[in-house]
Amino acid sequence: MKLEMLTNTEALDNQNTIISKIRDLINLKNLEPGDKLPSERTLSEKFGVSRSNVRDAIQKLEFYGLLKSIPQSGTFVANIGVIAMNGMIDDILRIETPDFKSLVETRILLELKTVRLAALRRTDRDLEKIHDALMAYEAKVLEGKDAVQEDLLFHLAIAKACGNSSMNTFMLTITPEIITNFEKYHVCDKSLSNKGIDEHRAIYNAIEQQDPKLAKQKMKDHFSVLYQYCYNV
Numbered sequence: 001m002k003l004e005m006l007t008n009t010e011a012l013d014n015q016n017t018i019i020s021k022i023r024d025l026i027n028l029k030n031l032e033p034g035d036k037l038p039s040e041r042t043l044s045e046k047f048g049v050s051r052s053n054v055r056d057a058i059q060k061l062e063f064y065g066l067l068k069s070i071p072q073s074g075t076f077v078a079n080i081g082v083i084a085m086n087g088m089i090d091d092i093l094r095i096e097t098p099d100f101k102s103l104v105e106t107r108i109l110l111e112l113k114t115v116r117l118a119a120l121r122r123t124d125r126d127l128e129k130i131h132d133a134l135m136a137y138e139a140k141v142l143e144g145k146d147a148v149q150e151d152l153l154f155h156l157a158i159a160k161a162c163g164n165s166s167m168n169t170f171m172l173t174i175t176p177e178i179i180t181n182f183e184k185y186h187v188c189d190k191s192l193s194n195k196g197i198d199e200h201r202a203i204y205n206a207i208e209q210q211d212p213k214l215a216k217q218k219m220k221d222h223f224s225v226l227y228q229y230c231y232n233v
Contacts, residue, residue, distance in 0.1 A: 014049070016093050018057035021047050023089045026077060033079040037067070040075075063173075064092060103178055108223050110170060111155060112216055117162035119207045119215040126161035127208055133157045134204050138197050147196075152178060154200060158207065196222075 022043070025031075037043070040058070044051040058075055061067040066085055069075045080088075118126070133154040140147035152175050159171040199222040206215035 014053060015057050015060065018047060018049060018053055019061060019089060019093060022057060022061065023086065026085070027082070031077050032082075033077050035077050036073075037075045037077070060092070061089075064088060103174060106174060107178060110167060111158070111223070112219055114159045114162040114164070114167050114171070115203065115207065115219040116212040116216045117164060117167075118158045119210050119212040121163040122161040122207055122210070126157075130154065130157040130161060130204055130207060134200055137200060141194075141197055151196070151200075158203070161207070 022037070025037070025043075025046075029035075031037070037058075038046070040051045040054045043054045047054065058067055058069065062069055062075075066078050066080065066088060067075050068078050077085075118130075122130075133150065133156075137147050137150040137154050140150050156168075156171055156175065159168045162168065199218065202218040203215060203222060206218050
């Protein structure tokens with residue numbers, strides 16, 4: 001990441017400040033379920049922040065089901081009572097940026113499930129997407145370049161192939177933080193590159209063969225070094 005970019009903590013603090021202001025606005029205006037919020041432009045001017053920052057805060061509240069954005073119409077308060085909404089927003093504001101260990105544990109638990117489901121449910125189109133991601137990863141590694149993002153795209157392709165939209169969404173949610181931490185801690189050591197290619201191929205082959213047990217085991221093997229690294233940081 002570039003030095004001029006905000007740290008994760010600063011970005012979270014900024015986002016939480018905007019979320020708090022949106023909550024206060026809803027309470028002040030006595031907005032009820034179905035009522036429309038002011039436009040992003042109006043909110044950015046009112047709060048003294050950029051429209052992109054307002055958009056990020058709205059998307060987070062939408063992710064938790066508190067707001068609903070409708071294209072060409074605007075953003076509306078979701079069908080939830082004021083007391084429940086305030087309580088949920090308080091909980092959201094208390095959520096801390098997960099540490100690296102937590103991210104690794106979550107990713108391992110999640111992907112052992114997604115790879116098994118992918119082996120059972122994948123379509124030919126899914127398999128093609130996973131293969132494309134595998135080839136992109138291999139190309140970067142063999143060129144001696146950083147392949148962290150290609151690695152994550154391979155795993156995201158598997159998550160999408162599992163046929164569970166919630167799991168896929170969760171993977172998309174934690175992926176940016178995973179990439180940041182991988183680069184921060186230099187997890188992808190180039191000495192492990194060839195081993196990584198072999199492990200990715202083994203996972204792909206198991207999914208291609210539609211063998212869920214083998215796919216889960218190959219994913220376990222793939223994560224063994226990462227799991228050990230996590231507990232030695």
